[in-house]
Amino acid sequence: xxxxxxxxxxxxxxxxxxxxxxxxxxxxxxxxxxxxxxxxxxxxxxxxxxxxxxxxxxxxxxxxxxxxxxxxxxxxxxxxxxxxxxxxxxxxxxxxxxxxxxxxxxxxxxxxxxxxxxxxxxxxxxxxxxxxxxxxxxxxxxxxxxxxxxxxxxxxxxxxxxxxxxxxxxxxxxxxxxxxxxxxxxxxxxxxxxxxxxxxxxxxxxxxxxxxxxxxxxxxxxxxxxxxxxxxxxxxxxxxxxxxxxxxxxxxxxxxxxxxxxxxxxxxxxxxxxxxxxxxxxxxxxxxxxxxxxxxxxxxxxxxxxxxxxxxxxxxxx
Ligand code: FAD
Numbered sequence: 246x247x248x249x250x251x252x253x254x255x256x257x258x259x260x261x262x263x264x265x266x267x268x269x270x271x272x273x274x275x276x277x278x279x280x281x282x283x284x285x286x287x288x289x290x291x292x293x294x295x296x297x298x299x300x301x302x303x304x305x306x307x308x309x310x311x312x313x314x315x316x317x318x319x320x321x322x323x324x325x326x327x328x329x330x331x332x333x334x335x336x337x338x339x340x341x342x343x344x345x346x347x348x349x350x351x352x353x354x355x356x357x358x359x360x361x362x363x364x365x366x367x368x369x370x371x372x373x374x375x376x377x378x379x380x381x382x383x384x385x386x387x388x389x390x391x392x393x394x395x396x397x398x399x400x401x402x403x404x405x406x407x408x409x410x411x412x413x414x415x416x417x418x419x420x421x422x423x424x425x426x427x428x429x430x431x432x433x434x435x436x437x438x439x440x441x442x443x444x445x446x447x448x449x450x451x452x453x454x455x456x457x458x459x460x461x462x463x464x465x466x467x468x469x470x471x472x473x474x475x476x477x478x479x480x481x482x483x484x485x486x487x488x489x490x491x492x493x494x495x496x497x498x499x500x501x502x503x504x505x506x507x508x509x510x511x512x513x514x515x516x517x518x519x520x521x522x523x524x525x526x527x528x529x530x531x532x533x534x535x536x537x538x539x540x541x542x543x544x545x546x547x548x549x550x551x552x553x554x555x556x557x558x559x560x561x562x563x
Contacts, residue, residue: 246335247419248364249451251289252479252542259543260563261481263292264550266318273327279550280332286556286563289543290335291328292366292454295321297344300375322353326360335364337421342393343370346385350396351406358416366421366454367393390422391445398449422446424453424480426467430501439474446476453478457485457496457547459528460505461535482536485547486554487525489518522554529558537562 251259262283267276280291296318302310325336338357340350357365369390372380382388387396399405403415422445425438432438442453453476458464464482471480485496493504493512508528515521533544544562546555 262546266320282552286559292337295339337364341370342387364419422450426463479542481543486529526557
C-alpha cells in the first residue's frame with residue numbers, strides 16, 4: 246500500500262523506521278533480529294538504505310596502487326522482498342542516482358514493480374570518499390534527485406526510456422524524497438535549497454522524509470516555510486536516538502546538523518555510553534511526544550539496524 250494512503254487512512258501518528266542492509270557476508274538473520282523487536286509497534290513501512298560502491302586503493306608489492314571496487318552493503322532490493330515476505334509490512338527501497346545509469350535504474354524499478362513494492366525513496370546519493378566527498382554523476386546517469394523523480398513519474402505514466410515502445414505498462418510508485426530542516430550542506434542558503442525541494446514536489450513527489458534533527462524548532466520552522474512556499478505533501482520527521490558520546494562530533498560532520506547545547510551538556514556529563522544511550526532515549530521520547538502533539542503524520546526512526554533504543558522510545562508512544 247502507498248505511504249500516502251496509510252497517512253490518509255490514519256487519524257494518529259504512524260510508526261516507521263529505517264534499516265541498513267547487512268555488511269556483505271553477514272547473514273540476513275542479523276537484520277531480522279533487529280526488526281523483530283520493533284514489530285509489536287506495528288510499523289507501516291520499513292525503509293532500506295542503498296549503499297553504492299566505494300573505491301579502495303591497495304598497495305601492490307611493486308609499490309603501485311591497485312584500485313578495487315568494494316560494495317560493503319549490497320542487497321537493498323532482495324532485502325525489501327525478504328522483509329515483505331517475512332513481516333508482511335511494506336518495505337521502501339532507497340533508490341539513488343549515484344552509480345546507476347538511467348537504464349540500470351529503469352531495470353531496478355521494473356524488478357521492484359514485479360515484486361509488488363509500492364513506495365520508493367528517491368535520492369541523489371552521497372558523494373564518494375575517493376572523489377574527496379563530491380558527488381559525480383554517471384555518464385548515462387542522473388545528477389540530481391529531481392531527474393530520478395522525473396524518470397519514475399514517466400514510468401508511472403507508462404513512458405520508458407525507449408520511446409519507440411508503445412502501450413507500456415504504467416507503474417504506480419508512491420514517491421518519497423529527502424528534505425533538510427537544517428539545509429542540505431551543498432546548498433548556498435535555505436531559500437535555494439527549498440526552491441530545489443519545491444521543484445522535486447512539483448515534479449510529482451508524494452511525501453518528504455527529513456534528515457535527522459535534534460531540535461524540534463528546526464523542524465517546525467521547516468514545515469512552516471515549506472507550507473508558505475506551497476509544498477503541501479506530508480512531511481515525515483526523521484529521528485535518531487543518540488547512543489554514544491562520539492556521535493557528538495560524528496553526526497554533525499556526516500549529516501551537517503547541529504546538536505542543541507542542552508543535549509550536548511547532558512551527554513558530556515555521562516560516565517559511559519550506557520548512560521549516553523539513556524539520555525538519547527529520553528531526548529528521543531521528548532522529541533517524539535512534541536512532534537506527535539504538533540500532528541506529524543508519522544515518526545520515522547533511523548535505527549541503524551539496532552533496535553534497542555528505538556524500542557525504548559516506541560514503547561512510550563505506540
Ligand atoms: P538533491 O535533491 O538532488 O539535492 C542535492 C543538492 O543539490 C542540494 O544541495 C540541492 O539544493 C541541490 N540541487 C538540487 N537540484 C538542483 C539543481 N537542479 N541545480 C542545482 N542544485 C540543485 N544516501 C545514500 O547514498 N543512500 C541512502 O539510502 C540514503 N538515504 C537517505 C534518506 C534520507 C531520509 C535522507 C535525508 C538522506 C539520505 N541519503 C542517502 C543521503 C542523500 O543521498 C544525500 O543527502 C545527498 O547528498 C542529497 O540527496 P538529495 O536526494 O537530497 O539530493
